[in-house]
Amino acid sequence: MTLEINSALVKELREKTGAGMMNCKKALQETNGDFTKAIKTLRQKGLSNADKKFSRKATEGLISSYIHTGGRIGVLVEVNCETDFVARRTEFQDLVKNIAMQIASSPKVTFISLDNIPKEIFAEEKEIELNKADLIDKSIEMKEKIVLGRVEKTLKNLTLLNQAFIRDPNITVEELIKEKISLLGENIKIKRFICYTLDN
Known part of the structure; x- marks a missing residue:
């Protein structure tokens, strides 16, 4: 029934x-x-x-800006979709605004995804973790596993897609984008962003 x-x-x-x-x-x-x-x-x-x-080409979209209250933080972000029709939709425009606000509220974020992080940074973080005192007595296999987990956790904090969405912490920014892809029927990608912070 x-x-x-x-x-x-x-x-x-x-x-x-x-x-x-x-x-x-x-x-x-x-x-x-x-x-x-x-x-x-x-x-x-x-x-x-x-x-x-996710693999479909996205060359249309919007560039949006967000200035945080007080004018001390400013963000420019480019988000792409497949057609100008979707770029004009309110749902897409709201998404872009929310992403800009997310960037402004995430001062540690420097990269879009883990794929964008240079190998040198990964190697540097790995070396730092390998030399930590709590790993001295661990086997090589166990040490490698722990180190990779720690490095990934550290680097995720630097990536926009892995941040908890400010308006709904139960989902990540990546999950938010995938929801909009499902809703709008087109691929959506964050292409680039820059965050300006007024120095004290």
Whole structure:
């Protein structure tokens, strides 16, 4: 027997996730009306669809700016999509603004993703971790495993895509972008950004 789902709940889920009405209803039925689990289900399905679009060329988009209250921090960011039609959509424009605000609130962030971090920085961090006192008695295999985990954690703090989204800390910026890819049906990529901070 199929669980009857309240239409107000379906509407709320649609507003929260941007997914279609039927997908929202199905997700709620699959999770026995559990709103949180339904969001997770939709995200998982959306992310898998978004992954397929990740390799598509994105050459349209927007350059946006954000000046933080007080005028001491300013951000310029370029976010690309596939068509100017999507670039004009409110959902895409809101995404770009949110990304600019995210950058302003993340002073440690210097790179877009782990792929953008130069090998020299990785090697430098690895050397620092290898020489830490708590690893002296560990086997080479165990030491390597621990070091790689620590280095990845450190470097993730420097990357924009791995930051918890300021408006919803339950998702990362990468997951936010994948949700919008799923919603808008086009690949979306952050191409570059720069953050200006007024020196004291």
